[in-house]
Amino acid sequence: MMASVTSMTFVIALYIFMLAAFTGYVVISRVPSILHTPLMSGSNFIHGIIVIGALNALFNATSIAEQAIGFVGVFLGAGNVMGGYVVTDRMLAMFRPSQKAEPARPEQEKPGQEKQGQP
């Protein structure tokens, strides 16, 4: 295990869990149902953070078995992150209001300055 500045007791872990659980509950509780699918996909993306845990485990692997399983873990985690992001972004980009509320597009996107793909 990494003994580090972030070492914590079990009780502190419970505090973190409790606060995070309330946060998740409150943040979601007033979501219109039109956003349920992108939101599920977005939270799916967020739990992809497991990839950094898998990376740390792989970095500290000492046997072939650990390396193999660690590799699989990082592969799966990376897929979770990338897939979750791309899919959510695609869906959200399609939601737009009626034309009257549409902001003037051409001014925002200058020619030759193409939007870079996010992570």
Add this chain to the structure above:
Amino acid sequence: MFVEYCVGLSGLVASGLFIYGLKAMSSPVTAVAGIVAAGYGMLFVVAATFLNLFNITPEARPNLLVNVGLGVVALLLGSLWAGWRGRTVQMTSMPQMVAIFNGMGGGSAAALAAVELLGNHDIPLLPLSVTVIGALIGCISLSGSLIAWAKLDGRIRKPFRFSGQRAFNAALFAATVVLAVLTVMRYATPSAELPRDLFFGAALLLGVCMTLPIGGADMPVLISLYNAFTGLAVGLEGYIMNDPALMIAGMVVGSSGTLLTALMAKAMNRSLTNVLFSNFGETGGSSKGPEGEMTAADPADAATTMRYGASVIIVPGYGLAVAQAQQKLYEFVKILVAAGVDVKFAIHPVAGRMPGHMNVLLAEAGVPYDMIYDMEDINDSFATTDAALIIGANDVVNPEALTDKASPIYGMPILNAYKAHQVFVIKRGSGTGYSGVENPLFFQKNCTMVFGDAQAVLSKMVEAVKALGST
């Protein structure tokens, strides 16, 4: 010490961005900014993780280069594959794609737990138990999501059921728990291997057996549940990794996912235990069967009636998306709107194959979201509406859900399309819906069927209203 602070702070920044991102994603106006913020958080924290290379255990130092190489290759392979799949997948197939990506996350959490359990570290009882619980949840999420994917993708068509299945699953669960306890007790002893390997096998099998009997209609709730499971597993593994970022992100998803699951289950009027342990559609063999006859009409006649009506509510269902007719539908709607008809879309919470899925499909066709109404907001309007146009939807407008206690879908809230003065239904044939239940609405006097492929029918409707001119 410096490295640890940097890595720790990167996790803090990422957790903050995740929570901000989720919050922003709960309104259509700020949603895109939300996912982008969360994306930057993820990029940042993954990059910072490489700083941990300065901080690895002495035993792992000889493997440093190999491990880093493996890590980079796995990152690239995973993100390239998923990025390619995510970019190319059809919007109609989105639910199964989300299921796969979710399963991958669960698998990653399980793999992380497996690496920890493989080693011979000095882990106290409590963190060890947390790791094993996380592994159990992660495994269920992995194999369960894969089965859910296969079902949604049409690779497994029928729920797989046998007598005594519930008892079998209960026994399997008990066995998995026993193996989990053995895994904890035998950890770092010479006899650790057997129970540990059996435990992982049993946990994966449990996910498969839990999911197999569940019917296709309940799949969205299940995916949402597995999404929450993965979050929980990630949070628990975060504890063993001593990483608050994992704990926070995992637990936020765990709780929000649970809430989302409850909301969806409520929308379908099914409790979670109902979804998991009762077999949908089994209560069937329902009642008498509807009376009367279906009336069929020509697309042009139906279109003309709507064109000269004052108000039309459209109820789109999955059949619309299967026929790829959203674009055509919106073309038709634009003509009606230009002719002064008040057109609204009514979306049932479980329209499509996932809550909100239909909104995504309509958005893809360019329908602005302020034309789209939720069930609670529009249900009272049907009674004062001239025409309801139902396309490829069936169970969500079945009035039997309100009246017939013997019906398997009894109690599910429906769109009150049957109250409209005139109801038009575009449908391929006279068959039943996803749940296999007959719909008495189609036999009502004010209901007219327009049989045919949605794409073809809507094309004819567009032609018909165009021919009428715009006044």
